[in-house]
Amino acid sequence: MGDDPIEKPSGKTAKDENFPVGSWLLPAQLRPHVATFYSFARAIDDIADNPDLDPRDKLRRLTRFEEALLNEDDDDPALETAHQMRRSLFETFVTRQHCLHLIAAFKQDTEKLRYETWDELMHYCSLSANPVGRYLLDLHREDKALYPQSDAICSALQILNHLQDCQEDYQRLDRVYVPLEWLEGSGLSVSVLMQERSPPKFRKVLNRCLEGVERLMATGRDLPEHLSSPRLAMEVSVIIRLAERLTALLKEGDPLAGRVGLTKADFAWCGLRALGGMPIQRALAFFRAERSNHASPGS
Numbered sequence: 001m002g003d004d005p006i007e008k009p010s011g012k013t014a015k016d017e018n019f020p021v022g023s024w025l026l027p028a029q030l031r032p033h034v035a036t037f038y039s040f041a042r043a044i045d046d047i048a049d050n051p052d053l054d055p056r057d058k059l060r061r062l063t064r065f066e067e068a069l070l071n072e073d074d075d076d077p078a079l080e081t082a083h084q085m086r087r088s089l090f091e092t093f094v095t096r097q098h099c100l101h102l103i104a105a106f107k108q109d110t111e112k113l114r115y116e117t118w119d120e121l122m123h124y125c126s127l128s129a130n131p132v133g134r135y136l137l138d139l140h141r142e143d144k145a146l147y148p149q150s151d152a153i154c155s156a157l158q159i160l161n162h163l164q165d166c167q168e169d170y171q172r173l174d175r176v177y178v179p180l181e182w183l184e185g186s187g188l189s190v191s192v193l194m195q196e197r198s199p200p201k202f203r204k205v206l207n208r209c210l211e212g213v214e215r216l217m218a219t220g221r222d223l224p225e226h227l228s229s230p231r232l233a234m235e236v237s238v239i240i241r242l243a244e245r246l247t248a249l250l251k252e253g254d255p256l257a258g259r260v261g262l263t264k265a266d267f268a269w270c271g272l273r274a275l276g277g278m279p280i281q282r283a284l285a286f287f288r289a290e291r292s293n294h295a296s297p298g299s
Contacts, residue, residue, distance in 0.1 A: 006061050006078045007043050008050045025235040030139055033088045037135055040065075040085040041102055048106035051172050055110040062110075066103050069096055094138045098131035113174050114190075117181050118212060122155060124177075129158035140229045152220035153240065156213045160246050163209055167193050167256050182208055198256045206250070213247055234274065241270035 026034060047053065047061045068074045068082035075083070089096055105128035115121045133150035137143075162169070162177035169175040170193040183189065186201040198206065221240060224233040245266050253260035 006047075006064055006076075007081065008046050008053065008061075009043070023235060023238075025231055025238065027140075027229070027231050033092055033139060034136070036084050036088040037099075037132075039081055040099060041132070043081045044103055044106050048109040049173065058110040059107060062103055062107050066100065069099055069103075092139055094135060098135040098138070101127045101131040109175070114176050114180055116179065118179050121159070121177060121179060125155035125158045126151065129154040136232065140227075140232045142227055142229065142232070146223060146226055149220040149223040149226070152216040153223060153236070153243070156216035156220070157239070157243055159209060159213050159216075160243060160250065163206060163250055164246075164255055164260060170194070178205060178209065193256065195256055198254045202256075203254075206255070210247055210251055213243075217243060217247070237274035238271050241274045242266065245270055 024031075044062055044065055047058055047065075050058070053061070064076075064079060065082045068076065068079040069086050072086070085099060086096075088094075089099070105124065108124065108127065112124075115124065130147075130151040133154040134147055137146055137150055159177075166176070166178060169177065170190060176190045176193065178190075178193075180190070182205045183192070183202075186205055188199075188201055188205070192199065192202050195202075217240065224237045224240070227233040227236065242262060246260075246262055249260050249262070
């Protein structure tokens with residue numbers, strides 16, 4: 001690759017995401033580690049989503065991230081994001097497997113452009129989305145028995161992102177995350193994604209995807225009640241409310257006619273609803289944790 005830097009930043013940051021990433025709701029001492037994890041995920045995602053790189057080049061770059069994550073002797077300054085992630089994992093005793101699964105997902109993105117069935121899509125989400133929730137659970141020392149509920153929420157968030165970006169993904173990267181089985185069963189091809197508005201048959205496919213999202217959310221909805229960290233519970237509660245709001249917006253809106261997204265008002269309202277929906281003891285625990293955090297910022 002010569003002098004070509006390994007990373008290919010898109011310019012996106014945590015502020016561009018649909019859902020909170022390492023927000024002030026999380027414990028202050030853990031936020032830098034969450035930020036490191038986000039930077040790592042953002043860096044490899046940007047490589048996979050770069051339309052100017054050919055698949056072989058993407059694979060080479062992603063493989064270098066994988067090697068840097070696994071090899072403590074790797075000190076290539078072009079891979080500082082990976083080195084920071086490796087050091088963070090060492091400090092927090094969190095497994096590297098979550099990061100390796102993300103790399104595997106983005107490697108898959110370079111080679112696999114279509115998904116035949118919903119089950120295939122769920123397997124992709126198990127690599128591309130679920131490791132994020134599992135990382136947060138492990139970072140907060142939560143029970144691994146909660147993985148299935150976290151997985152359901154993360155997969156739902158991933159599908160919502162795919163539906164939002166279905167046209168852009170097809171136009172820029174020739175990727176389609178809508179199950180082909182459902183498209184073809186409705187007499188449609190992927191070219192429907194080029195239309196300016198969703199025809200009725202595609203609307204039904206979108207609704208079918210959203211029904212899948214709702215089933216996933218039903219599986220994970222009570223996750224906050226089982227979390228030992230009141231701050232993580234609050235963060236997850238907000239995310240759940242935002243996912244429910246985005247699902248409603250996608251039911252009403254048309255992602256082919258224009259981007260359907262959350263507003264600042266949605267974020268504020270969902271935050272209030274999440275707090276109002278917490279059991280009083282959990283809410284009090286959250287505020288005690290917040291007061292303690294302000295009293296001891298270095299802790």
